[in-house]
Amino acid sequence: MSGLVIAGHPWTFWLGWVWTVSTVTLAVWIILQRKSPVSTLAWIMSLALMPVLGYFIYAYFGPQRIKRQRLRRWHHKAAAMSRQDREALRAEYTEVPEWARQHAALIERASGLPLSSAREVALLPSGGATLRALLREVERARCHIHLEYYIFEPDQTGTQLLQALTARARAGIKVRLLVDAVGSPRLLSRPHRRLLDDFHAAGGEFAVFHPTRLDRLRPLVNLRTHRKIVVIDGRTGFAGGINVTDDENEEIRSDAYRDTHLLLRGGAVRWLQYVFLQDWRYAEGPVPAPDEDLLPQEPPGSLPVQVVASGPDSDTEAIHRAMIDALNFARERAWLATPYFVPTEAALAALTNAALRGVQVKLIVPERSDSRIVTAAARSYYPDLQDAGVLVFEYHGRMFHAKTLVVDERYGMVGSANFDNRSFRLNFEVAAVVFDPGFNRQLAAMFDADLSHCRLVPETRRTPPHQRLFEAVARLASPLL
Known part of the structure; x- marks a missing residue:
């Protein structure tokens, strides 16, 4: 019995042509994205094994470029205010280290956000503490409240905050809430529509970042806003790693994630405002013209602070470079x-390199993250780190979700970005860098407190052969994670 013949050729002939054409086309498409060679080759090799289907996989899961318009008027006004901050800081800190000047210049050129100042920078060590501070500031709002979250759950934590926002909107405060479509699907679902209907009825404005619609050919997993930003009256801001969910509220769940957030007051908040407004315009449409309420004139503070934002709308990878x-x-x-x-x-x-220079390098990661393959990929790097002298600690008991960096005696970073390819290159992230010894000591003390819940990973970690193989395979997928 002969096989299937089409137009004089066996079906395997046509299958080979479909495979070849789809693979070449897909390879050219991926190459034109001009991503890192390792990531590009990993995608080509993976998708070449799935002809035709690879088009749809890459379209919805692959890294792609997007273009967004810059809010030039907003940026010009905020930059003029920040120049006054820098002049005041130079007068107070006459001997600013060269590394700090160069680092601030790198961030500004990579992200467009210059060094600014703050009157207050407060560490918030948990989701419960963050929610309490947030509710307090929401109640004090007099002009506007802007919020942007990756995860905003309609659970006890989210309901409490959304009801507070609804009450403030009803009182005449301008409230804008932006959430990510992939991170907040339950809030957008039909069973929880009443919460949003009440918010809309009170005058609140709501937008969704990259809605998951099949008629829009964009990645479902990448190009997400992973940012957590709140700006109140243009004077008080929140940023860090904590989402709005019971999973990160220890006052509701005993196994809530361990995470870190920041409260800022002063001029640096204007750059959180700028980042939010840029995302809001991209997701929803025009924003109001610059005015005193949205970018109020703040007196310079004594704390040098620089907001750094990055995302797939730029090839500069600002947070990646800054770290x-x-x-x-x-x-x-x-x-x-x-x-x-x-x-x-x-x-x-x-x-x-830092460890090999003799710098004390410590790394805290969770014993088990919420992704088994990411945990395995992370552990595949342990030998490389330990051979160089890096001390690797695994946090036990609950999920560790803090994203912080302490360097020497006067540098601290807190933000939303993980130390991975996805945060550095595929998602929209934001962080705050504080050049201050006092803040550095607080952040270091928090790191030390976390170490009490950690175990030092031994250099002779015993791993079964099948686990070593899984970790090695997971590492190969690192550019795609």
Whole structure:
């Protein structure tokens, strides 16, 4: 019995042509994205095994470029205010280290956000503490409240906050809430529509970042806003790693994630405002013209603070570069905390270089993250780190979700970005860098407190052969994670 013949050729002939054409087309498409060679080759090799289907997989899961318009008027006004901050800071700190000036210049050129100042920077060590502070500031709002979250759950925590926002909107406060479509599907679902209907009825404005619609050919997993931003009256801001969910509220769940957030007051908040407004315009449409309420004139503070934002709308990878640069100028200590550790080659080299120079490098990661393959990929890097002298600690008991970096005696970073390819290159992230010894000591003390819940990973870690194989395979997928 002969096989299927089409137009004089066996079906395998046509299958081979379909495979070849789809693979070449897909390879050209991926190459034109001009991503890192390792990531590009990993995608081509993976998708070549899935002809035709690879088009849809890459379209909805692959890294792609997007273009967004810059809010030039907003940026010009905020930059003019920040120049006054910098002049006041120079007058107070006459001997600013060269590394700090260069680092601030790198961030500004990579992200467009210059050094600014703050009157107050407060560490918030948990979701419960963050929610309490947030509800307090929401109640004090007089003009507007802007919120942007990756995860906003309609659970006890989310309901409490959304009801507070609804009450303030009803009182005449302008409230804008932006959530990510992938991170907040339950809030957008039909069973919880009443919460949003009440919010809309009170005058609140709501937008969704990259809605998951099949008629829009964009990735479902990447190009997400992973940012957590709140700006109140243009004077008070929140940023960090804590989402709005019971999973991160220890006052509701005893096993809630361990995470870190920041409260800021002063001029640096204007740049959180700028980042939010840029995302809001991209997701929803025009925003109001610059005015005194949205960008109020704040007196310069005494704390040098720089907001750094990054995302797939830029090839500069501002947070990635900032962290590598901070590790490169470290001379005494570099303490990194991250829930997902899947470093780029440059980031791994920066960590190990610091340790080889004699810098005390400590890394805290969760014993088990909420992704088994990410945990395995992270552990595949342990030998490289330990051979260089990095001390690796695994946090036990609950999920560790803090994203912080302490360098030497006057540098601290808190933000939303994980130490992985996804945060560095595929999602929209934001962080705050504080150049202050007092803040550095507080952040270091928090890191030390977390170490009490950790175990030092031994250099002779015993791993069964099948687990070593799984970790090695997971590492191969690192560019895609």
